[in-house]
Amino acid sequence: MSELALQDRCSSDMKEHLELATKELIEAVKSLEQDLVRRKKHADPHFVALVIAKSKIAAFEEQNKELKTMLADRELLKAWLADWVDTFTPRQGEPNYMELxxxxxxxxxxxxxxxxxxxxxxxxxxxxxxxxxxxxxxxxxxxxxxxxxxxxxxxxxxxxxxxxxxxxxxxxxxxxxxxxxxxxxxxxxxxxxxxxxxxxxxxxxxxxxxxxxxxxxxxxxxxxxxxxxxxxxxxxxxxxxxxxxxxxxxxxxxxxxxxxxxxxxxxxxxxxxxxxxxxxxxxxxxxxxxxxxxxxxxxxxxxxxxxxxxxxxxxxxxxxxxxxxxxxxxxxxxxxxxxxxxxxxxxxxxxxx
Missing domain, CATH: 3.30.530.20 (START domain)
Structure with a gap:
């Protein structure tokens, strides 16, 4: 058998394997979706509420972390601006007692x-x-x-x-x-x-x-x-x-x-x-x-x-x-x-x- 014929046969076998694997994955996804629908119909409402609450709390904490970072950056900016303004503010300092x-x-x-x-x-x-x-x-x-x-x-x-x-x-x-x-x-x-x-x-x-x-x-x-x-x-x-x-x-x-x-x-x-x-x-x-x-x-x-x-x-x-x-x-x-x-x-x- 020629080398070209061998390559064609291997390619055909690989294609058949991929099609078979794809069908199996599709069947598995359908089975999981059906199982999820069934679970939702028979799920405990308190459990569902807990899961949803945890998800929202996690999202809120992430948002809160971002807001805290923004607030800290703003306070630093305010302090820097206050110091900058302070350098231009005239004031009466302590006397300079000068030894000669x-x-x-x-x-x-x-x-x-x-x-x-x-x-x-x-x-x-x-x-x-x-x-x-x-x-x-x-x-x-x-x-x-x-x-x-x-x-x-x-x-x-x-x-x-x-x-x-x-x-x-x-x-x-x-x-x-x-x-x-x-x-x-x-x-x-x-x-x-x-x-x-x-x-x-x-x-x-x-x-x-x-x-x-x-x-x-x-x-x-x-x-x-x-x-x-x-x-x-x-x-x-x-x-x-x-x-x-x-x-x-x-x-x-x-x-x-x-x-x-x-x-x-x-x-x-x-x-x-x-x-x-x-x-x-x-x-x-x-x-x-x-x-x-x-x-x-x-x-x-x-x-x-x-x-x-x-x-x-x-x-x-x-x-x-x-x-x-x-x-x-x-x-x-x-x-x-x-x-x-x-x-x-x-x-x-x-x-x-």
Whole structure:
């Protein structure tokens, strides 16, 4: 038998087998359909309801899953949009309490001193425009403590102080007396070093005679703008000086302040003294609340609450400012018997020859 004849015979046999299998499948499907019809006629209605319910529940759960996914995506979008809008919303943040640092090199120190001094002067003139209170003469003293938290608990971030008072004497002479405290030793501070950084800007190192706190500062003198009878003295307390590292046990006070001396009459001067003082620092960083209290000779014990310690420090600060005010007034009493102006005791106040 030829090969072609064999192929035809195999193909014919396969066709017969497929037709037979198809008939058998059709008969099986008919039998299943008849059985299904019979089962439906005799099925338990509760069973049918249960099957239908399970089917619908499964479909509902699948739909619910899709809806939950859509809801989660929508919430994420809302949160993202809210954050995006928030970036364009102006707000008043917490104050930026800035410790001042002087660099090692001469040019960096000089430029830094000039910048700090001018910035403080600009702030002083914005805070106190010329005669903003109509020369109000009553004494005022205020101490506000800005608190926060550190690794030890509640801490003091800064002291915001102001003293408003009058002194008998010409405003130029009163300003010279105030400036004198930065260049010469007094009963309160011992001057260890004075260096001229720029025109009318001095660098000085002082030590508090009682508290033994070191004060490294840059101060400047600014006459009033044309038409203003006032003098402003600025003071920037340096926390870190790269040229003078901390000594053993050394603690420094730091912050910034300005004092404005304004003409009331030829023999009466209005003084506005504003300070933002930061907690003392040492080689390890800023002192804790209890360390700050001890450095200021403020009595504390382990049973005192942090709020009580802060209030005690605030009271001591207010008493100290009033004491300094009264001492300064006492020193200026000699002007009552002097002429409205006197010769300068400080080269930074002398007129050009």
């Amino acid at each position: 640092t002087l660099l090692q090199d001469d040019e960096g120190r000089r430029k830094g001193s000039i910048y700090m001094t001018n910035q403080i002067h600009i702030m002083s003139q914005k805070a106190y425009p010329y005669k903003p209170f109509g020369n109000s003469l009553e004494d005022k003293t205020g101490v506000k403590i800005h608190s926060g938290e550190d690794e030890h608990g509640v801490c003091i971030k800064a002291y915001e102080n102001y003293v408003h008072f009058t002194v008998e004497g010409n405003y130029e002479n009163v300003a010279k007396t105030w400036r004198f405290d930065y260049t010469e030793s007094t009963t309160l501070y011992t001057v260890l070093m004075v260096e001229k950084m720029d025109e009318d800007i001095l660098y000085s190192i002082q030590e508090h005679n009682e508290l033994k706190l070191k004060r490294i500062s840059v101060s400047g003198v600014f006459p009033g703008y044309p038409g203003q009878d006032r003098i402003t003295i600025t003071h920037a307390g340096i926390a870190v000086d790269e040229r003078f590292p901390f000594g053993d046990g050394e603690t420094r006070v730091n912050g910034f302040q300005w004092t404005i001396f304004e003409h009331i009459t030829d023999r009466l001067t209005l003084v506005r003294w504003s300070l933002l003082v930061f907690p003392p620092v040492n080689a390890q960083g800023q002192l804790s609340l209890h360390e700050t209290a001890r450095s200021l000779r403020c009595p504390v014990n382990r049973f005192d609450s942090e709020e009580a310690i802060i209030e005690r420090i605030r009271n001591i600060g207010e008493l100290g400012l009033n004491k300094l005010r009264d001492q300064f007034r006492e020193r200026c009493k000699r002007f009552v018997l002097e002429a409205p102006t006197m010769g300068s005791r400080d080269q930074l106040f002398e007129e050009d020859e």
